[in-house]
Amino acid sequence: MSNDVGDRPTPSDESEELLFAQLEAYTQALQVGEHTTCERILNESPEIEPFIGCLGNLNDFSVVQSRSLADINLPEYAPTISSGSGSSSSFGSSMLKPNQTFGKFEIEEELGRGGMGVVFRARQTDLKRDVAIKVIRSHQLADDEDLRRFQIEAQAAARLKHPNIVTVHEIGEVEGQHYFAMDYVTGDTLSDRLKSGPLDIEEAVTLLIPISQAVHYLHEHQVMHRDLKPSNILLDENGKPLVTDFGLARIFGNDDDQQTQTGVIIGTPSYMSPEQAAGRVKLITNRSDIYSLGAILYEMLTGKPPFKKDHPLDTIVQVIEQEPLLPRRLRSGLPRDLEKVCLKCLEKDPDKRYATAEELAEDLQRFLQGEHVQAASPSLISRVNRWSRRFPAASSRWAGVLAAATIVQGRYWISGVESQPYHNEVMTILGVWAIVIGLFQFLAANRTVKTYLEYAWAATDALLLTFVLLKVPEDLGPLVIGYPMVVVASGMFFNVRVVVCSTILSCLGYLGLWRWHPTEPYLPHYGVIFMVTLGILGAVTAAQVRRVRVLNQYYESRQ
Amino acid sequence: MTENEGSLIFTLLNRAREGDDHARDELFEKCRAYVGFMARSQMETWMNAKIDASDLIQQTMMDAHQGFDQFRGKSEAEWIGWLKKILQHNTVDFCRKYKGTEKRNANREVSFAQSQSQSLFRGAAEPDANEETPSEVIMRKENEILLADALSKLPDDYQEVIYLRNMQQLPFQEIADKMERSQGAVQMLWLRAIKQLQEQMQHVE
Numbered sequence: 133m134s135n136d137v138g139d140r141p142t143p144s145d146e147s148e149e150l151l152f153a154q155l156e157a158y159t160q161a162l163q164v165g166e167h168t169t170c171e172r173i174l175n176e177s178p179e180i181e182p183f184i185g186c187l188g189n190l191n192d193f194s195v196v197q198s199r200s201l202a203d204i205n206l207p208e209y210a211p212t213i214s215s216g217s218g219s220s221s222s223f224g225s226s227m228l229k230p231n232q233t234f235g236k237f238e239i240e241e242e243l244g245r246g247g248m249g250v251v252f253r254a255r256q257t258d259l260k261r262d263v264a265i266k267v268i269r270s271h272q273l274a275d276d277e278d279l280r281r282f283q284i285e286a287q288a289a290a291r292l293k294h295p296n297i298v299t300v301h302e303i304g305e306v307e308g309q310h311y312f313a314m315d316y317v318t319g320d321t322l323s324d325r326l327k328s329g330p331l332d333i334e335e336a337v338t339l340l341i342p343i344s345q346a347v348h349y350l351h352e353h354q355v356m357h358r359d360l361k362p363s364n365i366l367l368d369e370n371g372k373p374l375v376t377d378f379g380l381a382r383i384f385g386n387d388d389d390q391q392t393q394t395g396v397i398i399g400t401p402s403y404m405s406p407e408q409a410a411g412r413v414k415l416i417t418n419r420s421d422i423y424s425l426g427a428i429l430y431e432m433l434t435g436k437p438p439f440k441k442d443h444p445l446d447t448i449v450q451v452i453e454q455e456p457l458l459p460r461r462l463r464s465g466l467p468r469d470l471e472k473v474c475l476k477c478l479e480k481d482p483d484k485r486y487a488t489a490e491e492l493a494e495d496l497q498r499f500l501q502g503e504h505v506q507a508a509s510p511s512l513i514s515r516v517n518r519w520s521r522r523f524p525a526a527s528s529r530w531a532g533v534l535a536a537a538t539i540v541q542g543r544y545w546i547s548g549v550e551s552q553p554y555h556n557e558v559m560t561i562l563g564v565w566a567i568v569i570g571l572f573q574f575l576a577a578n579r580t581v582k583t584y585l586e587y588a589w590a591a592t593d594a595l596l597l598t599f600v601l602l603k604v605p606e607d608l609g610p611l612v613i614g615y616p617m618v619v620v621a622s623g624m625f626f627n628v629r630v631v632v633c634s635t636i637l638s639c640l641g642y643l644g645l646w647r648w649h650p651t652e653p654y655l656p657h658y659g660v661i662f663m664v665t666l667g668i669l670g671a672v673t674a675a676q677v678r679r680v681r682v683l684n685q686y687y688e689s690r691q
Numbered sequence: 692m693t694e695n696e697g698s699l700i701f702t703l704l705n706r707a708r709e710g711d712d713h714a715r716d717e718l719f720e721k722c723r724a725y726v727g728f729m730a731r732s733q734m735e736t737w738m739n740a741k742i743d744a745s746d747l748i749q750q751t752m753m754d755a756h757q758g759f760d761q762f763r764g765k766s767e768a769e770w771i772g773w774l775k776k777i778l779q780h781n782t783v784d785f786c787r788k789y790k791g792t793e794k795r796n797a798n799r800e801v802s803f804a805q806s807q808s809q810s811l812f813r814g815a816a817e818p819d820a821n822e823e824t825p826s827e828v829i830m831r832k833e834n835e836i837l838l839a840d841a842l843s844k845l846p847d848d849y850q851e852v853i854y855l856r857n858m859q860q861l862p863f864q865e866i867a868d869k870m871e872r873s874q875g876a877v878q879m880l881w882l883r884a885i886k887q888l889q890e891q892m893q894h895v896e
Contacts, residue, residue, distance in 0.1 A: 152882045163860050186889050189838045190857035193728060 154180045155187070162191045165232040235306035237265055237313070253316055262316040263301065267309055286312050289378060292353055296346035298366060298376040314376070319369055322428070323362035329435050330463065333470065336432035337500055339373050341493050344425055346375045348489035351418045358416070360424035361403040362431060401447045402437035403427040406480050409451040419482040422489055426477020433470070434462040438478060446684065452480075455522040469505045476507040525624050526573035529593070530566060532617060536600075537562045557603045565596045590622040590634035598641035607651045612662060615642055616669050623673040631677055635670025639663050700767050700836055707759070715759065719752060724843035725771075725836045726751050726778060732858050733782050747785045751778045771835060841891040849884035856881055 154177045161169035174184060232239045237254040243264060244251050251266045283303060290300040290312070303312045322339075325331070331339070343365060350357055357364075357378040366374045401408075405423035407415040431437045438456035441447045459474055460466045473495050479485045486492040486507075495505045510518065520527035537559065544555050572589045597614045604611065615638040622634035645652045646659055653659030700721065706714035730744040730751065754777050762773050842850060848870070855866045863881070867874040 148879075148882060152878055155882065155885060156878075159857065182893075183885060183889050186838065186885065186892060187857065189835055190853065192835065193732060193839075193858045 151179070155183060158184065159187055159191070162187060234265070234267075234309075234311075235304060237263070254313075256313065263313045264298075264316045265311050265313045267311045288353075288355060292350065292355065292378075294346050294349045296342045296372070296374055297350070297378065298374045315374075317366045317368050317374055317376075319367045319371075321363050322365040322367060322373065322432075325367060326362055326431055326435070331432045333433065333466065334500070336429065337470070337496050339371075339432065340425065340429050341496050341500075343373050343375060343428070344489045344493035344496065346373075347421050347425060348493065350375070350378050351421070351489060356416070356418060357421050357424070358408070360421055360428065362428055365428070401451055402440050404448075404451060405482070406452045407482060409448045415482065417482060418488070419485045422477050422485045422492060423479075423482075425489065425492060426474055426485070429474050429477065430456065430459060433466060433474065434459050436462075453521065454524070455518045457522065467499070469499055469507075472507040472509060473499065473505050475510075523573055525576070525589070525621075526569050528621060528624065529569045532621075533562055533566050533569070536614075537566075554603045554605060558600055561596060561600045561603065565600075568592055568596070586622075586625040586627055586630045587633050590618070590625070590630050591637050593618045593621065594634060594637035594641045597638075598644050601645055601652075602649060605650060607654065608645070608649065612642065612645070612652070615662075615666055619666065619670050620673055623677055626677050626680055628674045628677050628681070631670060631674040635667060635674075638666055638670075642666065700770070700834060704767065704770055705765075708762075719756060721840050722755075722774060722836050723748070723752060723840075725839035726755075726774060727843065728839050728854065728858065729775065729778055730782070731854070733778070734785065735859070744785075747778075747781055750785075751781050754781065767834075767836075838888075838892065842888055844891065845884060845887055848880060849887060852877055852881045853884050853888065 154173065158170060158173045158180060161167075161173060170184075174181065234252075234254065236258050237256055240253045240255060240262075242250060243253055251264055254263055254265050255261075256263050286300065286303040290303060293299055298317060299315050301313045301315070303310070305311070330336075347357060347360065355378055357375070359377060360375070364375065364377045366376055368374060403424045405416070405420040408420055427438050439447050439450040439454070441450060456475075456478060459471045460468070473492070477485055477492065486495070491506075495507060498505050540555065540558055540562070572585060572592070575585055576589075594615070597618055601608055601611060601614065618638055619631065619635050622631050625631075642659070642663060653662070700718070703714045703718040703721065707718050727744070727748050730747045734744050734747065751774070755774060758777070762770070764770060764773060842853060845853075851870065852866060855861050855869060856863070861869075863874050863878055866881075867877045870877055870880075872880070
């Protein structure tokens with residue numbers, strides 16, 4: 133590295149040129165951390181000896197600066213949030229550099245950064261093998277208690293050996309930095325693999341069987357993974373899946389009781405079970421890992437995780453409340469049996485999932501062999517339940533319209549002729565309303581029109597309600613309760629402006645009744661009271677919605 | 692030589708702790724350049740832009756001054772560690788202000804702020820001096836603070852070239868672009884700067 137100096141211009145006389153070359157060579161060696169080269173240069177050209185103190189110290193400024201930078205970089209949680217894989221940081225420096233010696237390891241390259249540390253490929257000098265070492269960020273082990281837990285859990289993990297888990301060889305400490313050394317696996321993560329879209333059905337199933345077996349092995353040894361996701365599944369050169377980072381989530385705050393302490397939700401909640409997402413720590417069991425396996429299967433089959441919104445809190449809300457779209461909707465031709473297996477893993481109620489990961493593996497095996505899977509078709513009630521969770525906006529409105537239609541029809545049958553003049557018209561409008569709801573739901577699935585859709589939907593509700601009421605010539609009495617219902621229903625879009633829009637339109641609709649309906653309002657001040665109440669109700673609903681949005685932003689900023 | 696230099700800060704530190712205001716002022720005066728280079732280095736690497744770090748330096752020196760009574764360490768290493776902690780804490784605030792509008796980075800900073808405030812909280816009472824790098828073990832050491840101080844007394848372009856080559860670790864070609872001179876000229880400049888810095892260090896005390 134010193135021999136390319138000859139053709140450089142200036143340095144005026146030869147001794148200066150030589151000195152420059154020596155100092156520059158020394159500086160370069162220093163900066164890449166080649167201490168043996170440094171010593172060699174110093175031996176060869178002892179005249180630079182007076183300078184090495186300065187150079188060494190100046191270099192320390194830089195090393196010091198990059199180490200504090202490494203601290204800044206790390207909370208990015210690169211593998212889970214940004215790109216979904218352990219790509220190396222976009223920021224230059226890292227705390228350990230290639231060729232640096234770290235205990236009995238020689239650092240070769242940085243592989244990636246995660247919530248709890250940086251992973252390096254390294255050469256273990258005593259055993260002459262390549263390993264991956266994960267160096268834990270110091271602040272992750274806040275005190276002696278944390279350190280003790282880390283050691284206990286990591287040692288437990290180190291005792292586990294299974295062909296489909298990444299073996300942890302040892303845990304140690306070098307100059308205050310804790311690390312553990314694992315098998316070095318060449319190859320991508322499942323998350324990298326999924327970037328190019330969903331897998332073949334058979335490939336997905338063949339991949340998940342050994343993963344499930346590995347998870348079952350962990351469970352048998354009282355280790356819960358708690359953070360299963362595609363980026364934690366490595367694929368070696370032969371495509372064999374290997375589960376990594378097991379048993380560590382709890383120590384490093386991926387656990388929910390930790391989350392409340394630190395206020396940080398680590399990673400994407402897309403693969404989290406509802407009980408984890410809701411922070412119900414006591415309910416987290418092995419079956420939570422089974423949920424995550426189901427989420428991975430879902431993504432392998434459809435190309436995306438069951439729930440994924442732009443904001444983490446939205447995702448959490450979905451994980452807790454909503455049902456995923458049926459995999460067969462996203463991928464036609466998907467065998468029904470496989471969908472059943474997948475949905476059984478994704479049941480909200482842990483008791484309805486597979487009891488063990490082994491059962492899941494067996495069912496997948498059955499599927500591969502063309503036998504019937506044990507996952508039963510859901511009962512009618514649970515199907516309706518699921519369906520209404522999947523489309524809450526449409527199902528709540530349909531329920532309302534259906535109830536109204538039932539009452540109108542019932543009255544018609546009982547008292548007959550009296551209501552005949554307007555019965556047909558009212559029923560027609562209700563029918564149209566039901567169809568419009570279906571239409572809106574269909575459009576809502578198409579994301580491009582979504583924003584305006586919510587306004588249009590809320591407006592249509594108010595409008596159709598007004599039409600129905602105008603067709604009723606009698607005293608409306610309590611029927612105007614429809615307006616408050618429309619306002620509250622608009623709150624389900626979680627958009628303050630939609631609520632405001634719906635409130636205003638409901639008031640206008642009521643004014644329309646006031647103008648055109650023969651008996652409404654019964655007394656003028658009743659009408660005023662009703663509209664004021666409607667306004668207040670809209671304000672309260674909007675306030676609730678805003679609260680949810682603020683919470684969402686808070687979570688987002690913590691991310 | 693190293694011993695003497697080391698003992699200068701050490702002596703000042705001890706005298707300042709015993710209530711010698713003059714020593715305290717001198718201690719802070721000596722450390723100012725050190726904080727300055729660290730601040731600039733941190734900010735610029737992080738923000739990837741040239742930034743005037745003087746507010747950050749000012750704030751850090753003020754915090755250190757005000758909190759001096761709470762510093763319990765005895766050794767120089769602890770003193771340096773303590774200064775670094777305060778600086779890091781302030782850097783977060785400054786970067787947040789600076790980049791408040793850039794969402795992605797702002798997010799990153801919040802997490803950082805948390806982790807840092809935790810470590811600051813824990814570390815305030817007993818700074819961990821255990822931050823030596825392996826490279827420091829085999830190097831003959833000058834005193835960091837005094838080196839920074841000596842560096843700050845060099846002409847501006849000398850400071851700049853050393854900063855870019857040794858702290859930012861840029862190749863000469865890039866340094867030449869940044870300083871708008873030829874590569875040969877910046878190489879020459881660097882050599883003179885290093886020579887003068889080394890002479891300065893010999894004259895210290």
